[in-house]
Amino acid sequence: MAVTKAQKKEILTKLNDLYKKSKAAIFVNFQGLTVDDTVKLRKFLKTNDIDYKIAKKTLMRLMAEENKIEGFDPKALSGSVGLVFGYTDEVSLAKAIKGQTKKFENFKILSGIVEGKVVDATVINTLASLPGREELLAKFVGTLISPLRGFMSTINGPISGFVRVLRAQSEKPAN
Numbered sequence: 001m002a003v004t005k006a007q008k009k010e011i012l013t014k015l016n017d018l019y020k021k022s023k024a025a026i027f028v029n030f031q032g033l034t035v036d037d038t039v040k041l042r043k044f045l046k047t048n049d050i051d052y053k054i055a056k057k058t059l060m061r062l063m064a065e066e067n068k069i070e071g072f073d074p075k076a077l078s079g080s081v082g083l084v085f086g087y088t089d090e091v092s093l094a095k096a097i098k099g100q101t102k103k104f105e106n107f108k109i110l111s112g113i114v115e116g117k118v119v120d121a122t123v124i125n126t127l128a129s130l131p132g133r134e135e136l137l138a139k140f141v142g143t144l145i146s147p148l149r150g151f152m153s154t155i156n157g158p159i160s161g162f163v164r165v166l167r168a169q170s171e172k173p174a175n
Contacts, residue, residue, distance in 0.1 A: 003056075008056075011053075011059055012055075012059050012062055012063060014053065015053060015055060015059060015060070015063040016063055016066055016067065018053065018085045019063060019067055019085065019113075021085070021087060022051075022086055022087055023086055023087060023088065023089050023090055024085075024089075024090040024093050024094070024112060024114050025084065025085050025113040026084045026086075026093065026094070026097050026109060026111075026113075027060075027077055027081055027082075027083055027084075027110040027111045027113075028081070028082050028083075028107060028108060028109055028110060029077075029079040029080060029082075029106075029108040030079075030080050030081075030082050030107055031079040031080040032106030033104060037104050037106070037107075040104075041100060041104060041107065044100065045084065045096075045100075049088065050084055050085065050086050050087075050093065051084070052082055052084050052085075053083050053085070054080075054081075054082045054083075055083065057074040057077060057081060058074070060072075060074060060077075060081070060083060064113075064118075067116075068116065069113055069118060070116060070117045070118065071118035072113075072118050073118075076110075076111065077110050077111070078110070084097055088133075089133055090114050090127055091128070091132055091133065094124050094125070094127035094128040095127075095132065097109060097124070097128070098124070098125060108121075109124050109125070112124045114127070
């Protein structure tokens with residue numbers, strides 16, 4: 001069944017809206033996925049607040065033009081192409097999609113859009129290997145606290161030493 005002009009316009013509007021809300025987008029090849037795998041994939045993406053849209057490459061090109069995305073070439077995308085939109089941050093999206101490519105062998109990362117520019121699959125894979133936002137924040141807080149912890153132990157050292165000497169003296173049997 002052919003898609004009407006009105007339906008194409010509606011799909012393009014939806015793609016534009018999703019792109020404007022997203023932090024990053026990843027182009028994926030889903031050719032060869034079974035129906036069961038597709039259902040599992042969509043369920044996983046939905047529970048992780050990730051939108052997955054399938055559209056013609058022409059509509060993806062129009063979306064790229066309307067949003068002034070640099071370096072988009074639909075000819076570089078091979079096979080059946082879908083577009084995955086993430087709303088939290090680029091790293092968590094890349095990690096989620098990379099994990100699904102390991103789970104489903106026919107699901108492959110082709111390229112992505114990060115900060116308004118098209119990047120290749122190696123950049124997406126590199127993003128997936130970076131620590132997540134929460135882990136980076138924990139490391140940052142640990143780095144901030146470390147000098148304070150050292151300072152506190154330096155200040156408490158003489159006092160705790162004095163208390164230990166008093167305790168040892170009080171526990172000593174009287175002569």
